[in-house]
Amino acid sequence: xxxxxxxxxxxxxxxxxxxxxxxxxxxxxxxxxxxxxxxxxxxxxxxxxxxxxxxxxxxxxxxxxxxxxxxxxxxxxxxxxxxxxxxxxxxxxxxxxxxxxxxxxxxxxxxxxxxxxxxxxxxxxxxxxxxxxxxxxxxxxxxxxxxxxxxxxxxxxxxxxxxxxxxxxxxxxxxxxxxxxxxxxxxxxxxxxxxxxxxxxxxxxxxxxxxxxxxxxxxxxxxxxxxxxxxxxxxxxxxxxxxxxxxxxxxxxxxxxxxxxxxxxxxxxxxxxxxxxxxxxxxxxxxxxxxxxxxxxxxxxxxxxxxxxxxxxxxxxxxxxxxxxxxxxxxxxxxxxxxxxxxxxxxxxxxxxxxxxxxxxxxxxxxxxxxxxxxxxxxxxxxxxxxxxxxxxxxxxxxxxxxxxxxxxxxxxxxxxxxxxxxxxxxxxxxxxxxxxxxxxxxxxxxxxxxxxxxxxxxxxxxxxxxxxxxxxxxxxxxxxxxxxxxxxxxxxxxxxxxxxxxxxxxxxxxxxxxxxxxxxxxxxxxxxxxxxxxxxxxxxxxxxxxxxxxxxxxxxxxxxxxxxxxxxxxxxxxxxxxxxxxxxxxxxxxxxxxxxxxxxxxxxxxxxxxxxxxxxxxxxxxxxxxxxxxxxxxxxxxxxxxxxxxxxxxxxxxxxxxxxxxxxxxxxxxxxxxxxxxxxxxxxxxxxxxxxxxxxxxxxxxxxxxxxxxxxxxxxxxxxxxxxxxxxxxxxxxxxxxxxxxxxxxxxxxxxxxxxxxxxxxxxxxxxxxxxxxxxxxxxxxxxxxxxxxxxxxxxxxxxxxxxxxxxxxxxxxxxxxxxxxxxxxxxxxxxxxxxxxxxxxxxxxxxxxxxxxxxxxxxxxxxxxxxxxxxxxxxxx
Ligand SMILES: [Zn+2]
Numbered sequence: 001x002x003x004x005x006x007x008x009x010x011x012x013x014x015x016x017x018x019x020x021x022x023x024x025x026x027x028x029x030x031x032x033x034x035x036x037x038x039x040x041x042x043x044x045x046x047x048x049x050x051x052x053x054x055x056x057x058x059x060x061x062x063x064x065x066x067x068x069x070x071x072x073x074x075x076x077x078x079x080x081x082x083x084x085x086x087x088x089x090x091x092x093x094x095x096x097x098x099x100x101x102x103x104x105x106x107x108x109x110x111x112x113x114x115x116x117x118x119x120x121x122x123x124x125x126x127x128x129x130x131x132x133x134x135x136x137x138x139x140x141x142x143x144x145x146x147x148x149x150x151x152x153x154x155x156x157x158x159x160x161x162x163x164x165x166x167x168x169x170x171x172x173x174x175x176x177x178x179x180x181x182x183x184x185x186x187x188x189x190x191x192x193x194x195x196x197x198x199x200x201x202x203x204x205x206x207x208x209x210x211x212x213x214x215x216x217x218x219x220x221x222x223x224x225x226x227x228x229x230x231x232x233x234x235x236x237x238x239x240x241x242x243x244x245x246x247x248x249x250x251x252x253x254x255x256x257x258x259x260x261x262x263x264x265x266x267x268x269x270x271x272x273x274x275x276x277x278x279x280x281x282x283x284x285x286x287x288x289x290x291x292x293x294x295x296x297x298x299x300x301x302x303x304x305x306x307x308x309x310x311x312x313x314x315x316x317x318x319x320x321x322x323x324x325x326x327x328x329x330x331x332x333x334x335x336x337x338x339x340x341x342x343x344x345x346x347x348x349x350x351x352x353x354x355x356x357x358x359x360x361x362x363x364x365x366x367x368x369x370x371x372x373x374x375x376x377x378x379x380x381x382x383x384x385x386x387x388x389x390x391x392x393x394x395x396x397x398x399x400x401x402x403x404x405x406x407x408x409x410x411x412x413x414x415x416x417x418x419x420x421x422x423x424x425x426x427x428x429x430x431x432x433x434x435x436x437x438x439x440x441x442x443x444x445x446x447x448x449x450x451x452x453x454x455x456x457x458x459x460x461x462x463x464x465x466x467x468x469x470x471x472x473x474x475x476x477x478x479x480x481x482x483x484x485x486x487x488x489x490x491x492x493x494x495x496x497x498x499x500x501x502x503x504x505x506x507x508x509x510x511x512x513x514x515x516x517x518x519x520x521x522x523x524x525x526x527x528x529x530x531x532x533x534x535x536x537x538x539x540x541x542x543x544x545x546x547x548x549x550x551x552x553x554x555x556x557x558x559x560x561x562x563x564x565x566x567x568x569x570x571x572x573x574x575x576x577x578x579x580x581x582x583x584x585x586x587x588x589x590x591x592x593x594x595x596x597x598x599x600x601x602x603x604x605x606x607x608x609x610x611x612x613x614x615x616x617x618x619x620x621x622x623x624x625x626x627x628x629x630x631x632x633x634x635x636x637x638x639x640x641x642x643x644x645x646x647x648x649x650x651x652x653x654x655x656x657x658x659x660x661x662x663x664x665x666x667x668x669x670x671x672x673x674x675x676x677x678x679x680x681x682x683x684x685x686x687x688x689x690x691x692x693x694x695x696x697x698x699x700x701x702x703x704x705x706x707x708x709x710x711x712x713x714x715x716x717x718x719x720x721x722x723x724x725x726x727x728x729x730x731x732x733x734x735x736x737x738x739x740x741x742x743x744x745x746x747x748x749x750x751x752x753x754x755x756x757x758x759x760x761x762x763x764x765x766x767x768x769x770x771x772x773x774x775x776x777x778x779x780x781x782x783x784x785x786x787x788x789x790x791x792x793x794x795x796x797x798x799x800x801x802x803x804x805x806x807x808x809x810x811x812x813x814x815x816x817x818x819x820x821x822x823x824x825x826x827x828x829x830x831x832x833x834x835x836x837x838x839x840x841x842x843x844x845x846x847x848x849x850x851x852x853x854x855x856x857x858x859x860x861x862x863x864x865x866x867x868x869x870x871x872x873x874x875x876x877x878x879x
Pocket of ligand 1: 001
């Protein structure tokens with residue numbers, strides 16, 4: 001699954017469920033289905049009319065009972081079960097549902113006395129249910145006059161659509177039949193086996209699936225258009241609502257290339273019968289890897305080739321490669337239980353990025369992807385960070401665990417292991433793991449086992465320490481006489497934080513340093529807290545050491561004395577763009593930990609602003625924006641504007657305002673970032689005027705550079721009036737293509753006139769927005785410290801309506817709207833979210849993380865604010 005781009009503060013979401021319970025036992029119920037009853041196959045018949053409130057269905061689940069027992073347990077959440085029969089060769093007995101807990105765990109016993117004897121049975125259940133209306137489970141939605149039904153079952157939502165054995169380890173074949181009003185199409189995981197039409201009803205029977213867990217089933221019902229994807233090893237299509245097929249070209253071009261690259265890596269064909277990519281207009285997440293029927297939020301799938309920005313091309317590539325990688329990691333081999341969700345997500349993220357980079361090297365994904373990785377590094381530097389692998393104590397809000405740590409920390413650790421073991425040994429391990437567990441389940445230990453066999457190394461000892469405990473190591477090197485270094489490791493934490501546990505990792509460290517005969521690379525496995533290492537090829541301390549070569553290690557690092565600044569001076573000559581990017585990220589971490597003074601950091605950014613690589617410059621821009629968030633108060637706006645210009649103006653001059661013919665996508669991708677920061681924070685009037693002109697051209701129907709369009713619109717809004725506001729709203733209401741909606745909402749949220757800010761906030765509820773869209777407006781207020789208070793007050797005042805409109809899983813992230821660098825909102829947020837009415841399970845964990853974030857920001861401002869302020873003001877006076 002992919003949902004990074006959907007939720008409130010990308011990167012600041014997700015943590016552990018705040019409640020402690022004994023492993024394996026859920027709050028108020030039983031977490032796992034009992035041993036002794038095994039489901040072996042399930043057929044499902046659904047009678048669906050998306051235009052009606054409710055639907056009916058029946059399931060038959062084949063069971064093997066291995067010991068006498070009093071009950072049969074399964075999952076069904078708030079379903080109206082009309083009858084439950086347990087049928088065997090000897091006849092049928094009615095079962096009564098005795099209990100159903102809040103997680104949908106149902107215990108059913110035979111009416112009257114009598115145990116259930118060992119043997120084979122079929123559990124037959126007839127039921128009725130209402131469609132969900134907020135983009136989860138089996139849900140309905142209306143576009144124009146047409147009704148549709150879609151599904152989203154991960155993690156534990158299939159049980160709210162029909163009775164099932166809703167656990168990832170129950171991988172069984174499903175036989176699905178869906179009855180719909182004649183004229184509607186139905187899409188599911190497998191090809192259609194047969195269709196019957198009688199009177200007004202169409203009955204579609206699908207081929208039996210390969211063994212799947214229930215969370216990977218998918219159904220889409222409505223009037224669709226089907227666009228074939230040529231050049232794949234199996235039949236493939238894009239499925240869209242009527243009238244949208246002209247927006248499928250980009251993904252039709254990309255998909256065969258990704259699929260072929262994955263098939264090469266895995267040395268086998270795509271494992272399922274067919275592939276449909278389904279564009280869903282209302283969707284909670286970004287995309288979901290249902291085998292044969294990948295669902296996407298349409299804004300991430302449908303693009304007009306002419307108006308598609310470089311950023312959108314990158315996102316489409318990332319999402320598609322990630323979801324396709326899941327066909328192997330997750331679908332062919334599934335985690336045994338949700339505590340190993342990283343086996344799905346970390347691998348899909350790692351594999352997806354690698355394949356996207358292989359197919360489209362010009363997108364610079366291996367460098368730009370580090371910005372997402374940084375989110376995990378950063379989260380892991382706080383005490384609220386939790387281990388990637390942890391006991392799952394409830395399935396409610398289970399995907400709150402699917403945070404940056406599960407995706408990007410796991411991805412980073414996998415990349416580190418691959419670097420350590422070597423590509424070939426690592427791949428042999430992956431292939432052996434796939435072969436051994438295909439169509440079944442696996443755990444962390446299974447993966448280490450396969451890797452160890454392929455490489456002859458103790459992979460578990462290295463991997464487990466990164467997965468089973470929180471935190472990111474800090475590796476410090478001290479240069480000694482004679483060409484040795486002393487390495488030390490400890491947990492890296494932001495300033496003032498202390499861990500209650502001493503933690504150690506086994507860290508594969510790849511370093512690079514200059515020797516008389518050129519730059520050398522050396523690898524060390526640091527297993528203890530401290531180790532002295534002789535550097536081959538040198539007899540005296542090298543002037544600099546790059547302690548994280550290729551930026552593949554999951555750790556922060558420092559070298560003593562002037563080695564870091566010497567390396568910074570040499571960076572453009574001796575470090576790759578990826579390493580320079582990593583160097584800047586590491587520097588921002590050192591700032592937060594107190595190891596680098598704020599003025600030194602601000603100065604470092606100025607130096608890297610001249611970097612020839614556009615992706616490295618984008619890291620500088622990120623650093624500049626962070627200085628804004630942490631340090632810049634009202635009276636510092638003018639010196640900060642001058643700093644922004646000094647840091648970024650040169651870079652924008654070098655690449656120019658207009659895209660050059662055939663320029664590298666990385667250049668087109670950094671231009672809007674530079675333009676936006678210079679125009680807004682840099683107060684560059686010329687750019688603002690230019691943006692307004694381009695905006696007028698766009699509104700009158702002329703073509704405008706798609707990569708810059710969003711920036712133009714938001715910049716024009718800075719000085720815009722009510723008339724421009726209305727024009728943006730009309731454009732938004734005129735049914736723009738899905739991927740354009742975000743740009744327009746971002747622009748609507750960018751006006752700086754108080755009355756228009758209020759109108760923008762109101763529009764997030766009263767405008768014709770989809771349930772997943774209000775955050776697009778609200779988040780934009782969070783970018784500007786001075787506007788956060790207004791957005792927060794509005795969220796408080798409109799909480800109940802907002803909570804009703806958003807997809808249910810979004811509401812736990814509402815505490816993040818109190819974030820910032822000032823204490824004012826903390827107490828209000830604590831009080832507000834302590835009210836049970838505002839506190840669905842999971843909210844508490846987000847609140848705690850937000851509080852830690854704000855306290856850290858206040859501490860940083862206290863500690864470094866004056867130094868940074870002095871540095872910024874110095875820049876105003878000529879030297
Ligand atoms: Zn995923």
